[in-house]
Amino acid sequence: MSKPVVATGHFTGCFGCHMSILDIDERILDLVELVEFNKSPINDIKHFTKPVDIGIIEGGISNDENAEILMEFRKHCKILVAIGACALTGGVPSMRNLVPLKECLEEAYLNGPTVKSENTGIIPNDPDIPVLLDKVYPCHEVVKIDYFLPGCPPSADTIWNALVALLKGEPLNLDYELIKYD
Amino acid sequence: MxxxxxxxxxxxxxxxxxxxxxxxxxxxxxxxxxxxxxxxxxxxxxxxxxxxxxxxxxxxSFYSFLPRKPLGKNVIRLSNAVIERMKGADEVGKAFEKELGISFGETTKDNLFTLLHTACIGLSDQAPGALINNVPLTNLKPADVPQIIRDIKAGKNVSDLPQARVLLNLKKEGEVICAPLESGQAIRNALNMKPEEVIAEINKSRLRGRGGAGFPTAMKWDFCRKQKSPIRYLICNADEGEPGTFKDRVILTEYPDLVFEGMTIAGYAIGAKEGIMYLRGEYAYLLDNLEKVLAKRRHLGLLGENICGREGFSFDIRIQLGAGAYVCGEESALIESAEGKRGAPRDRPPFPVQKGYKNEPTSVNNVETLCCAARILEKGGEWFAKIGTKDSTGTKMLSVSGDCEHPGVYEVEYGITIENLLELVGAKDTQAVQVGGASGKCVAPKDFGRRISFEDLPTGGSIMIFGKNRDLLECMHQFIEFFIEESCGWCVPCRAGTTLLEKKFRQILDGKGTVQSLAELRRIAQTVKAMSRCGLGQTSANPVLTTIYDFADLYAERIKEEDGKLLTFDLQKAMKVGIEASGRTMEGVK
Structure with a gap:
């Protein structure tokens, strides 16, 4: 029987959740035995090459590229799991939601105290740069998300237990310590 | 100054x-x-x-009829309740906006007019209706508007306008409420008994509260009477705010003596010296006549000291005018309001019969209940118990509005089926019947054999009929908007829940809902119903909960296959600001 396929993705965040995935330490050897990795920053596969059983995503959606890749994930993954504060709520990057985007950009590139001199700055407009969205969206406002793992980041044990439970089709019982964040 | x-x-x-x-x-x-x-x-x-x-x-700050900023000299309050909008209130509203050159919520520059929306004003049988300076106008048409404004500008009294005419619209008279009564007869009969015997007579009639909940009246009076307190109060709940209800309008116009007779008997039975009629602010125009009737009754010795010559039995009635808050129809909120506070419901227990008005035992009874009580004392509990069904004795005043030939008030025997009622009022091609107002139940044709009664379909009297061509779910959406407006804001499930419900419902109505949104809608509705503090919140999800199964097709046809992509997320729209700010064009973006 072929191994279940897993993909991971990263949007607007700090990559801390992927660090936490790697933090499963030597269990990563088990993981490689258990599953086959498709698109992921870990193996640097850039595009989906086949249907995926479980997609794990971190980060919020702040630009068009994020949104499109997230939709790709939804299209290819049977189960999509959002992990970490940014994916679940927008997290730290979403603090910009308090200020209208136009004002944010003007402060950063035109009027801010660190802009060298007046009337010389421009708001970056290279066609290769992703377009910022009006605000940072949590993933579940863009596509349907099947499971959520909160935390900043969720600990390696949380992620490991969740993944194993999903792969085995068993109910997930997380210890209180693993989901308590205060 | x-x-x-x-x-x-x-x-x-x-x-x-x-x-x-x-x-x-x-x-x-x-x-x-x-x-x-x-x-x-x-x-x-x-x-x-x-x-x-x-x-x-x-x-x-709680009451919509207590403005905190200056309004125009003439205040126009157009009702935008569901039936009113079905009958063209939106078009009338646009005509007012056009004629006055302002939008709703605004005042003209010359300070002559303020234009506002208001909830149901008890005129759904002659909709669209409006209150201008508290004077009711009915059957408005967009074409009437310019002349109305011209007349008021010319100094004409609003009450002299041709539209300032409230039709009685009493379409069917029954034997309990709509029958002649010799003033004082029922009181004299009561005074020939001990108060306990009066309660026993009511008990024999098996009379239940007409506000909708159907609590046995004799039990309520008995609880109240047995409280150890020298002071007790009787309150008549004339705050009929449930959208689509206007039976009290008819009773208070046509049979005020019967109401006051019932209040006096209730006062005697529970041992109260003071009765309060809490009249909804929208019915301020009934106040003058009611005061006249009270004065006449005092003159006849039916109110005041030693009523009907009975030494030691004194009872008088004052009318407390409300100020436009739906939740005040809930008895504990009504009591708070009558005490001069914001109309927030109280925690229960203690119940009003234990600690009510001014913390004294208080019986709060519906207008119609008190009328029934008077009639029972006139004709006997056994006579009354023979009318209606086993658990719902007597008659019910129904306020019928919406898609039918003869909207108006009908006094019918309890136990009438929806089908028979629809025939009576001349309704054809009916899609659904809303029984019990916004907080009631939306009944589908398959259930038209069900009966108006406490054991089957209880109602405070509101019957709204939706014809085949109506967008039923849009009507339900308007009910939810009404609850958002009227929530007192005390508890989170109601304050926040009603808004969440509206958003999710709107999403589905706009064709942006998924199968998942339907499940979420149901979950929010159940939370609001289960967790809210008072009846308002507990029933505010009914427009959803009573349609989501019986009218599942209406929901299903708006649900799109989504492939996991949420239809509420509009990428193009989300990118617009970013593109404009950087001077790029959509074309350059993939």
Missing amino acids: THHYREQIKNIANKYGNDRGYLMNIAQDIVKEFGYISDEMVAHVAEILNIPMVQVRDMV
């Missing part, structure tokens, strides 16, 4: 004995005098009554 206010406010407060319990009346008089009640006036009132300013502001 300040001085000028001060003197007048002082006089007003003085008129009410500087009693904090009359705070609402004081505020209402101030609004009558100045057109509004400013923060400055609030401060004066607080100082004069020697209470904290927040108490006054707390009360004033």
